[in-house]
Amino acid sequence: MLCSKEIDREEEGVLVDIQDGFGLVGRETVDSTLSYVQNGYEDRRRNARLSAVVTIRLEQWIFRFTGRLNLKPKHVHQSQLANHVEALNSFLGDGPAPATFFENLAELRHSIVHADSRAEWKYGRNRAVADEFRGAFGDVDLTDEQLKDAINKAIHQVKWYDEKLLAK
Numbered sequence: 001m002l003c004s005k006e007i008d009r010e011e012e013g014v015l016v017d018i019q020d021g022f023g024l025v026g027r028e029t030v031d032s033t034l035s036y037v038q039n040g041y042e043d044r045r046r047n048a049r050l051s052a053v054v055t056i057r058l059e060q061w062i063f064r065f066t067g068r069l070n071l072k073p074k075h076v077h078q079s080q081l082a083n084h085v086e087a088l089n090s091f092l093g094d095g096p097a098p099a100t101f102f103e104n105l106a107e108l109r110h111s112i113v114h115a116d117s118r119a120e121w122k123y124g125r126n127r128a129v130a131d132e133f134r135g136a137f138g139d140v141d142l143t144d145e146q147l148k149d150a151i152n153k154a155i156h157q158v159k160w161y162d163e164k165l166l167a168k
Contacts, residue, residue, distance in 0.1 A: 004045055004144060011041040049142045050112050056151060058102065061158045062088065065165065079106035085157070092164040097153040104130040105150055111140050 014037055019030065062084045066073060071091055073083035082103035089095055108129050115121035117140045120128045135141035 004048060007041055007044050007048065011038070014041075046141060049144065049147045050117060050140065052147055053105070053142060053150060054109055054112050056105070056109075056154050058105075058154045058158070059084075062102075062161075065161050068165070077103045079103045079110075081106040088161055092161060095160045096156045101153060102157075104133070105154075108133045108140060108142070 019034070059081050062081060066084045066087050069088075069091060071084075071087040073080070073087040075083060076086050077083050077099060079102070082099040085095065085099040085102050089099065107127065110123075110127065111117055111119065111121065111129050111133075114123060115127070119134045119138055119140055120126070129140050132146070133140050133142060
């Protein structure tokens with residue numbers, strides 16, 4: 001999967017080629033073709049962001065920490081990830097990001113992996129992503145800033161727990 005800057009660079013080249021290649025064709029045809037191509041590239045950027053969220057393997061670290069401490073998470077949240085974060089917070093103190101942030105992130109990941117990126121679906125129960133991750137057409141969406149925020153929060157949370165564990 002191409003990263004966003006590479007997608008942008010490729011798109012720019014294709015758009016220039018289209019504009020240069022249409023020559024004397026009417027402006028409406030050129031604009032229509034450009035719009036179609038731009039929509040395709042926006043879909044690629046969206047899919048790259050959604051794929052990146054799936055690869056934030058935060059569960060592995062969080063579950064490893066609770067396992068090392070022999071913590072038994074309570075079923076407070078819908079997601080196992082948030083329950084493990086809550087257990088660590090109870091033992092080590094509140095981390096930099098709240099458990100609900102990770103619950104929302106886990107539900108977003110479930111939507112992408114199991115529900116074809118729909119904002120609402122049924123799997124044993126009615127499920128839905130947080131409003132901040134809803135697209136305009138009943139699907140999920142994620143901005144570059146939201147992706148960066150999720151990555152940064154995951155990194156800071158893991159580092160924070162690791163530092164607390166080293167201090168014990």
